[in-house]
Amino acid sequence: MPVYTAPARDARFIINEVLDLASYNNLPGFEMATPDVVDAVIGEGGKFCAEVLAPLNRIGDTQGCTRHDDGSVTTPEGFKQAFDQFREAGWGTLSQPEEFGGQGMPHVLGFALEEFISSANQSFGMYPGLTNGAVSAIIAQGSQEQKEKYLPKMISNEWTGTMNLTEPQCGTDLGMIRTRAVPNDDGSYAITGTKIFISAGEHDMAENIIHLVLAKTPGAPDSTKGISLFIVPKFLVEEDGSLGERNPVSCGSIEHKMGIHGNATCVLNYDGAKGWLVGEENKGLKAMFIMMNAARLGVGVQGLSQAEVAYQNAVAYALNRRQGRALTGPADPQAQADPIFVHPDVRRMLMDAKAFTEGMRALCLWGALLVDLTHKAQTEQEREEADLLIGLLTPVIKGYGTDKGYEVATNMQQVFGGHGYIEEWGMSQFVRDARIAQIYEGTNGVQAMDLCGRKLAHKGGAAIQAFFKLAADDIARAKDVAGLEEMAAILEKAVGQQQAATMWFMQNAMQNPNHLGAGAHHYMHLMGIVTLGLMWLRMASAAKAQLTETGEDKAFYEAKIVTARYFMDRYLPDAGALRRKIESGSDSMMTLSEEAFATAA
């Protein structure tokens, strides 16, 4: 049985000492998030995840979801009861607006909890996770009437939500959508079409499901400029809020997937189902992107979450499993063999995981703070800068975070040797579950193009310049701290590599946009390690300060500084290599014709 403990100590360190959340207590909602409240939420939330959700994770994997002949879907044993507990405790309401029944706390707290939920049980976490995505779209684009009708029950998790984008012929290219929305006389629309890959699309955990559906109205342009967004409830909602008749939207089948078996991935058939337009006609893509951006950050957190839980299990195994002797002589001469923890190659994998998970946690929580600041910061300029930064960081958090998260989960499985390949140990599930995060909410190739093709150039490069400025400031500060100078210098060099790569894009992408496309993936990874390097410098600085000021919890802070150094030693050398790959351009990549890829017998 896999183990899991929510890394609450580390989350508190980041929130209180790195981000210094208390310093924002002049902003709305933040005043509630005092260190005591942070402690309680993180502590109790973590306990709930470890005690209630984690024990259901393997059950979810082995049982999966079951579709019945009538189209209803049963979730794995225990999921419904756990969701009842989740709902009763109000965990889903944490960072939602008070106006609709939420607690109005900063997203930083909601994100910290989201990691724990997903580590404990990614499939389970997707039910409330998708609901949050749908909620954010309605908040941003829905009418006041729609908000009042749907949000309270969604925020309370009495109802859940879904996002319906994909169709068999169309994934990334939403211009190809065929689902039709024909106006009814009463102001609603009749929605007809087939949507696939709908996570949490049908289940038995809530009394209603609010589907957000992209569709085309008659005569809409045949491109992404002709897409509209609709609310399509599973059960129609009466004026008084009670549930009315069943809408003709049904689950045609559920997919057999590599992982996340506990989440029902549905084919949904809309057969003239009643839907209501959200926002303006033909402006659905904009509403969809609000939903997607929130979801993409959540998927980045999933990359972290599977790496974290896999790491915890690998540590436990490495300390327990005995094979061979330390290279420097027996560590435990009385025993027949040493724990494999003594072997440098095992330690390499564990340190690599530790450096990633702690750095990524800092990045995700910083990202969540930026999300808050886009709405709540005091000045327009601060809100604008937060918006620019989180826009830039979102594809990095999603793309780099899930690529590396999958790699770490795989390495943690590797620590188990042959046992890692056996399903009962649970390591295979972490890898299989982590895999989806690289794919959904826009594949990581799409993230790379969002970063390089859209975000870099946005507003004349304002976002990336703000990022470089911020990095330069942090580095300059760290250079003045005894013991951090070398690390700051290593990071400075890596930032320099990213700046050079950025410049190369500027000078070459206009002439041939394939040069940009050919380097986008590498650039996303380059920015990923630079950004985590920045997080590590901040964490090392915060740890130094604590060591000097309080002297308490010495081992924790010293470990931060060692791990920061490890990150500089073993992650950042890739910056130069990634830059050189980018600068090799697209010639050798794009020259070959289709025929050259055919296999000849």
Place this chain on the structure above:
Amino acid sequence: MPVYTAPARDARFIINEVLDLASYNNLPGFEMATPDVVDAVIGEGGKFCAEVLAPLNRIGDTQGCTRHDDGSVTTPEGFKQAFDQFREAGWGTLSQPEEFGGQGMPHVLGFALEEFISSANQSFGMYPGLTNGAVSAIIAQGSQEQKEKYLPKMISNEWTGTMNLTEPQCGTDLGMIRTRAVPNDDGSYAITGTKIFISAGEHDMAENIIHLVLAKTPGAPDSTKGISLFIVPKFLVEEDGSLGERNPVSCGSIEHKMGIHGNATCVLNYDGAKGWLVGEENKGLKAMFIMMNAARLGVGVQGLSQAEVAYQNAVAYALNRRQGRALTGPADPQAQADPIFVHPDVRRMLMDAKAFTEGMRALCLWGALLVDLTHKAQTEQEREEADLLIGLLTPVIKGYGTDKGYEVATNMQQVFGGHGYIEEWGMSQFVRDARIAQIYEGTNGVQAMDLCGRKLAHKGGAAIQAFFKLAADDIARAKDVAGLEEMAAILEKAVGQQQAATMWFMQNAMQNPNHLGAGAHHYMHLMGIVTLGLMWLRMASAAKAQLTETGEDKAFYEAKIVTARYFMDRYLPDAGALRRKIESGSDSMMTLSEEAFATAA
């Protein structure tokens, strides 16, 4: 339904034009391998794999193997019939000695076929594959009587073989083996103990199974110096070769694994089973390593094989699936969208796969030639050099080849977007099957330590010096060929990085062996890309020569040169980064104590 075509054209190019097999026709067995015979074997063998084995691959994955209450095991539907066809066609006999019914052909041919078998159906290929491992141990260490008794039926695949090393408490550290071998009066031994993870350990495809089992005789030293190797047949073999009574070795259970479901991974319980000593008492480890080295090369081929079949499917999908438009303007303006093949990030993944699979194929076939030359080269010096080189290359082929093979399979799944995550498309299976190759026959961490801790220092560094000499010669030759100078220069620089890393180990590992352990993984990858770079330089040289001499098949040879350039552009920049990681040493990796890895709530 996934597609598969054996890449026979590419294998012929490597065998005939890169390795120039015909030039070895003065060596025993090689005289039979004329270009005509190579053509026929590769062509017909490939056809068999594509037509008979590939269609059973998904069936193997979904059905798996079934253990019955009596301990018997049923393989997936069609496996037994396919193995009958395999046996009748004599595919298992290709590179086996004529003395025992083999065809005596070079291993190069056997290896080429092994790739095709494993691409078509890795689980199936393990049944004859493990048999080959057992055969090589008996050839090397068995008595003449044992050879005559067992080899003909094993080589003909009437019987199969297994390797029994692992026990619950011992994997890598074979000194901890507990299985006992107590002498009987008749010269045999009574074997008692439990072995786990025994691939092809029990099945219904052959009339007998010859288990090769590591065990300890009474009073044997409590270390790897006390291990002996035994032949333990499932059914005892009478004097006249007929099958006698059932030996008390039985399958206690079969494992639920992440992949290779079509192969029965067994717990085997030995309950006083009759076994016969192979070679000398307490010298089992040596015999085991003969078996293991052959098996490790075979596992490296598996890394290639899953990358190759996944690549073929990703190419087919990328040419067929339409989403979005080329960055340089619509490639197919008449259609609603372009094939995703036009997108640079998709092309990046395909080119990365092409550069790996073709380069790795060249490396595996060169490795197979070296195996032949260790026995068959004319002079002692040539045999010695081949032995040194293949010893050095074996952990690289296994370790780098399977790490990168898994990465490529994962990337090819990524090309499919969401569909890649759905089991019916088959891409998930390639990833799950590829995963085991990084683990078994010695995890890749063990390979890295074999390379750096053993092979580098072996005979005063003779092997690595021979490798550098050979690389320098190839580079010098290529520098004189118009159009190859730049590629040769890039590779030369990467070789320089490897030389510097080697020197760093020499200067630092004595003082602290952890410095070696901490860099071993990175060194294995560094040598992996340098070695593939060398293969690409050879292939580009051979292609240049063909373009000049014959002018035939122009597109094929031109693609080789472009892909070689891609390899230099996108793989070799990592050489410098890997060197820097190695040179950062073990301090930041090994400093933290156990406590620093504990998760605090």
